[in-house]
Each structure stands twice: as structure tokens, then as C-alpha cells.
Amino acid sequence: MTRLVHRNGGRRLPVASTGRTPIAVVQIAVVRFAVVLLALLSSLMTADVSAQGPSRGRRDGSVEDPIAWVSSLEERRLFRLAAEALDRFAASQPDSAALRQARLRRLRIEAAWGVETSGAERKTHWETAHRLANEWLATSTDPRDRLLLTVQDALTGLARAETLRDEDQGGAIRDAAVAAEALESIRAARALLDTVEREIPNRMNEAQPPGEPAWDATRWLALQRNVRFHRARADLERAHWYEPAQRLDRLEAYQAAAERLDEVARQVTLDEPLAWQVIAARARALRETEQLEAALDVLVPPPVRASDEAWLGWLDQAPAELRGRLVAERFRLEKAAGAGEAAGRWTVLAIEGRFGRSAELDLAILERLLDRFETTKDSQFQDQAVAWGKRIEAEHGPYWGRRAARMLVGRTAAAGSGNVDLVLSIADERTLQGRLDEAVAGYREARSLAERTGRPDQARLAAIRLGAIAQGRGDSAEAANWFAIAAAEAKDDAETRTFTWYALRNRLTAVEGLEPGTPETLEANRVFDEQLRAFVERWPTSNEASQGRLVLMARWITAGRLAEAIEIGASAGETDPGAERVEGLVDTAIELLLRRERDGATGELRAAIGSAAEALGASLEAAPLAAAPAAHAWRIRQAVRWSRLALRDGRSDPSTIVARLDAIAASAGNAADVQQVIELRLARAAAAGRAGGKVELSGDDLAQLEKLSVPVLLDAAESLAERLEGADGAERAGLGELLRAVAERPLDRLDATPGADRVRRDRCRIAALQGLDLQDQAVERIEALIAEYPNDGALQRWGAERLTAAGAEHRAKAIEQWRRFAARSAPQTDGWFEARYRIAELTAAQGDKERALQLLKYLQSTPPGWDEAPNRAAFERLLRDLQR
Secondary structure, X not given: OOEXXXXXXXXXXXXXXXXXXHHHHHXXXXXXXXXXXXXXXXXXXXXXXXXXXXXXXXXXXXXXXXXXXXXXXXXXXXXXXXXXXXXXXXXXXXXXXXXXXXXXXXXXXXXXXXXXXXXXXXXXXXXHHHHHHHHHHHXXXXXXXXXXXXXXXXXHHHXXXXXXXXXXXXXXXXXXXXHHHHHHHHHHHHHHHHHHHHHXXXXXXXXXXXXXXXXOHHHHHHHHHHHXXXXXXXXXXXXHOOOHHHHHHHXXXXXXXXXXXXXXXXXXXXXXXXXXXXXXXXXXXXXXXXXXXXXXXXXXXXXXXXXXXXXXXXXXXXXXXXXXXXXXXXXXXXXXXXXXXXXXXXHHHHHOOOOOOOHHHHHHHHHHHHHHHHHHOOHHHHHHHHHHHHHHHHHHXXXXXXXXXXXXXXXXXXXXXXXXXXXXXXXXXHHHOOOHHHHHHHHHHHHHHHHHOOOHHHHHHHHHHHHHHHHHOOOHHHHHHHHHHHHHOOOOHHHHHHHHHHHHHHHHHHHHOOOOOOHHXXXXXXXXXXXXXXXXXXXXXXXXXXXXXXXXXXXXXXXXXXXXXXXXXXXXXXXXOOHHHHHHHHHHHHHHHHHHHHHOOOHHXXXXXXXXXXXXXXXXXXXXXXOOHHHHHHHHHHHHXXXXXXXXXXXXXXXXXXXXXXXXXXXXXXXXXXXXHHHHHHHXXXXXXXXXXXXXXXXXHHHOHHHOOHHHHHHHHHHHHHHHHOOOHHHHHHHHHHHHHHHOHHHHHHOOOOOHHHHXXXXXXXXXXXXXXXXXXXXXXXXXXXXXXXXXXXXHHHHHHHHHHOOHHHHHHHHHHHHHHHHHOOOOOHHHHHHHHHHHHHHXXXXXXXXXXXXXXXXXXXXXXXXXXXXXXXXXXXXXXXXX
């Protein structure tokens, strides 16, 4: 037997004799390794390495063998589907052994799911596993079931600790938070296992639950051995977390774990799967304490040390899922002993498929490639290592992919590389470590290298990473630039849309941070709005366009560009993801636009209202006449909005509005919501009032008015009030009753809301009272309203007009109100001339023509007189009448 010297400690480890010299063994292993690996990597360029599983589904959605189906889903790492399938199976297995097994498996799935994920999501899965275990423990009445659940809960904690240890081994520095999390998981797991260890002897002698098969002593002892093994595992994990300054404590902890594992090893035989787990753990513990000969005795017992074939025959007894781990451990053990070249033969056999699929063994192959790179400095080994790392992730999932990436970075970063994938991996690792300046430099290097070597996908990926770092650092302008580059280099339209949206989001943050009011800021905002609008128009049905539409509408409403906000909101259909929020913003813009119109309409404002009404009308034309109630409801709401603007745009024929609303009501039929139909009818009544047609609502409609929105009620009330002004006789009385029904109880909700809407309501209520010739009540409300808002000039003038319309009994109050209005108006303004005329007119109507004549002559003789008054003709006519 050839003996190789471990150079660090002078100890010798036996390696199986092959009949060749050590140098020959090494050379043959290296050649075979390179040939086999190159062939495999070549096949990976065309082969699909994604995991495929059996299809066991039936046409009705059930499966022939639910547990086998769950297993296939787990194998493909489809943990969500596996968990859902297992939950469905468990729900059909109440109070049975199958249910208990399903619950244990459910906990294992959640823990494995946590290992595959990262960050907050990983923590969520581990915590879910603990929560489920505690819930089932609280409801279980079977002591044995409770013991098994407790053990499985402890194993979740150990899985968590092992995962964190793997991450710690790949990190540049130890993260104190990760260490604390791992130690807490180990402590909790050990406490649970200690509890089970103490309970097992007591439970063995208890009577079995009624109706349940008894556990014999063999089963109890198997559980006890498993618990003891996992307690030793907890000790093994704990040993890793000692700080470098605590080296002796660390070695003692590993030694103690090895001794506990020895105790378990004496209680198991190789026909038990547990025995092989013990072997792997013992070998690791001894290797960590540099007891390499003892570790080899565990992993390669003397009886099978004569040849590799003898050891492989012995290894074939191990469960298939453990063979790769055991081979990887032997590779690392021989490498630690200084026989790394000879140890490479195991990776050759692994590549040839001798041990099946094994993530642990694939990591060992990656180690071997990196060893060859460090020894030869040949870049082909580095390139092969990068390709093998990608294979590991494709074959075994994200968790193993991350471990491979950390190994690549840790062992090649210092050497530098012309491999763009490796440079990207190093930059990724620096990002995870928080070393962002180094990461940025790495991504820039990777992008430059990718551009030089014709790797557009990698160049784009580097730009995306740079954009993400800039965004995380709050450098929105830089982030926007990088995402714009990624969009320009995108491989398809979906990528272009995504990265353009990322760029726009960062540009929004950048422009919002500029100094307000400067020419540069105004220009930046203009350009951004144009870019965002172009995005919405290019991808109108995308989720990003839905968000962009909301951003643009909010910005334009804030900037006073109300018609434009309505126009872009009208372009969003009923199926838009943000439809509800879009409608809310459209309603806000309509309210503000109509408020401006009430304050005084200009030609420009009329044009804006017309433009917005046209956009809403076009959206109605474009919307398909779908049968779904939601589609009809949207059309009705949109029609009501359109009618509110169309009635005020100065160019829409009210009779045309009525006809269109009737058509929409007819198309909805019985599919629309009753409340919305009434809202539509009320809007129609408002339009009919403007058109001079019949205005009526049924008793059922009137009973539903309180359910309608305030804007719709106010619009309808104001339209009815306008119609009332020109009506007389029975029509006037009917309109007054209808207006009162709309403006009274349904709008009581505005009592506690002082402001424009309440003023509008009160004016409509007063119009209704005057239409019903209840002048005393109307005057009382007029006086209360103008007293509440003494500084509102428009309202004060309206009050004077309403008091004038109240008739002879209230002329004195009308004259007094016109005097107050004149006193608060600037001399020789339109309002001032109107007030002076009304005072003279009402004074004459009261019978005091002499006084009225004096007022007119004084006004005429006081420069500049009424020559410039807009109502000059009215002054002169009244003067002539009084002089007769």
C-alpha cells in the first residue's frame, strides 16, 4: 500500500494501492478528469439540465398516488405545489397514521423550501414550519405523535443552522446577526431534542392509545438513536460558531461531538440509513479537529481499504442520497492529507455518473477545478469552474448555486479573471457582503469585458446590477441612466418595457428632488412627463402603464392640468389593474375643473372642459359592449362623468346627451347595479332639464337617492335649478318638488362639511323653496348663508339676486343686500354698477320713485357717470321711465 505524507502535520494516510506509482496515479486521474469534464461541459451547451418529473395527473385534477406526486414535486423543487398537494391529501385523512406522516412531511417541505430561498422569504418558511409544528402539537392527543412532531421541529432548527453555517463559510467576514440566529436555532433544537430524550423511557412503558397499533421496543430504540444522533449534530453545528480566538474551545466542541457520535455509531448497523449519516458526521468532526487518520478509519474502514473497488462495494450499501456526500467527504479528507491530486479520481467517477446526482459531490468537483486553476494558473480550469458552478445551480437549485458562487469568488477573486461570468459572480458576492464600491467597480469591469468579447447579455446584466446599486444608494439619476442603457440593449419588448419603467421611476425621484421653480427644474419635469406619457401610449395595457398613468394623472392634477389628467385617465379601460384609482383621480380632476367653471368660465376653460368631455366620450365608444355586470357598471360611471362635463362644455347638445345616456341605460338592461342605474337616470334628468324635455324620476328612484354620490347629486340639483329659472306654472312646481327631493335628505351628509359643496347644496335647496313659492323659508336660508360667508363676493351677489327674486315682501332686504354688495365692490366696476342699478330699481318698485330718481341723477352727474357701465342701457331706460 502506497502511503502519502500529510505535509502540514507529518502524519501519513494510507491510500489504496493501484499497482502504479503515486505520480502515475496523479497523472492518469488528472487526464481522465479533464477529458470527462470537457465532454460533459460541452454537452451542457445543448442539453436541457432542468429537472423533469413524472406527470401523474388525471383529467379530473386528482392523482393516482398523492404521496408519489408530492415526492416528484419535491424532487423538482416545486415546494409550493408540493405543500398544497400534501395539504389536500392531509385534509382527506383525519385522525389517521397517514395524517401524522403527512404532517411530518409537511414540516420537512417547509424547511427545505426555506433552504432554497433567501432573505426574508427564507425566514418566513422556517417560521411557518415552527408555527405548524406548534399548532399540531397543541391539538394532538397521541404522545407518540407529539414526540415525532417535536423531533421534526428540532430538525427544522438544525436545517436552519446548517444553512447559515454554509453561508458563513463562504463569507469574507462573520455577520454577528447570522451567528446569533444560528446559535439560537441550535439552542432551541437541542432543547427540544433533550426533552424528547428524557421522555422516551417513560413513554416506552405507557399503555398505547386505544385503537392504535403498539410500538415495539425496536421502534422506540430506533427513535432514541435518531434523537441522540441529532443531539450530536447540534453539538457539531455549535462548534463551528466559536470565534478564531476560541480555537481550543472550538476543537474541544468538535471532539465532544465526535465522541457523542461514536456512542451512536456503536448502537447502529450498516443496514440502517442512520448509520451512514453517523459516518459522514463523524468523519467531518474528526477532519475539523485534524484527526485525519481517525477520520479515514471511519470513512474507509480497514477491511475495505485494500482497493477503491472494495470501498465502492462497501459504499453501495449506503442510501443513494448519501453516497455523494460520503464520496465528497473522502475527497476533502484525502485533500487535507496532502493527497489532493490522487483524490481527484473520485470527482472523475462522479462525472462519469458512478454516484448519481449529488449536490455535495458536484461542489467537490468544483473544488477540484479550482485546485487545478490554483496549481496551473491555466484559465481553462477557471472557465470550466464557472461553467460547473452554473450547472450546480441548474441541477440542484438556488441554494447550491449560491454555495458554488461563494466558493468561486472566495478562491478566484484575488487572482483576477478574463471570464466575464466570474467577474460578475465576484461583484455579486461583494454586493451581498455590502462592499458596494468594490461591487460597482466589478460590474463596470464586467460590462467592459462583455462588450469587448461580444457578450451582450452579460453587458446588459452588469448595467442592471449597476442600476440596482445606484437605486439602493439613493442616486436616482445614476440609476435611471443605467436602466435606460439596459432598456436600449434589451433582448425583447418585455425587457425593454421593464427597464424603461425602472428608468422612469428613478427619473421621477430625481425630478422631485430638484429645486422647485427653476428653469432647469421646469424643463426636467416637462421632459419627464413627455417620456412617461410616451411609455403609457406605447404599452397601454401593461401593469407598468397602469402605474404610470396614475403617476402622470396625479402630477397633472397637482400642476392644474386638469383636462389632460382626465384625458389620460379616460384612456384606461375598465380592465386596467388600477381602474379604481384612475376613476378616483378622474373624479377629482372633474370636480376641480367644474369648480373653476363655477368661479367664472373663460373661452380657454370651456375648451378644456370640451376636450376632457370628448376624451371621456371616446372611451365610451371604444369600450366593448360586454355582458359582464362590471363592464356595464364601468360604462355607466363613465357616462355620468362624461355628461357632467358635456353639459358645461358649451358645444354639446343636451338632447344628444339625453339620447346617449338612454342608449347606455338600455344596453345595461338588468345587468347593472340598481344604484348606478339611478345615478344614470339622475344624470339624464339633469340633461333633460337643460334640453327642455320632461324631467321626472320614479318613486323608487327617489327612494334610492341617498345612496348616490355627492358630485352626481349636486350636478343634477344644479341642472334642475337652472331649468327651474325659466319654468312656470305646473312645470315650475314639479321641478321644485324634484329639486327638493334631490337636494334635501340625500345631501344632509354635507351638514358637517363647510365649504364649496355645502354652499352648492344650500343654493339648490333655496332654489327649490323659491320654485315652490316658499319665499319666507327661502329668505331665511339666504340670510343664513350670506352671513356665514361675508367675504365671498360671488355668494354675496347671488344672495342679493335671490332676495330680489323673493318678491315685494322682501324688497327691503334685497335693497340692503345690494347696498352691502356695492360697498364691498370697487367703484365703477361691473358689480358696482349692477348693484347701483338694482338699488334704484327696487326703490322705485317700493313706490319711492322720487328717491330712486335722485339716486340715478346723482350717479349720472358724478364723473365718470355711467357712460362706461355695461348696463348703461338699463340705467337710461329706468331714468326715462321715472321721468315720465
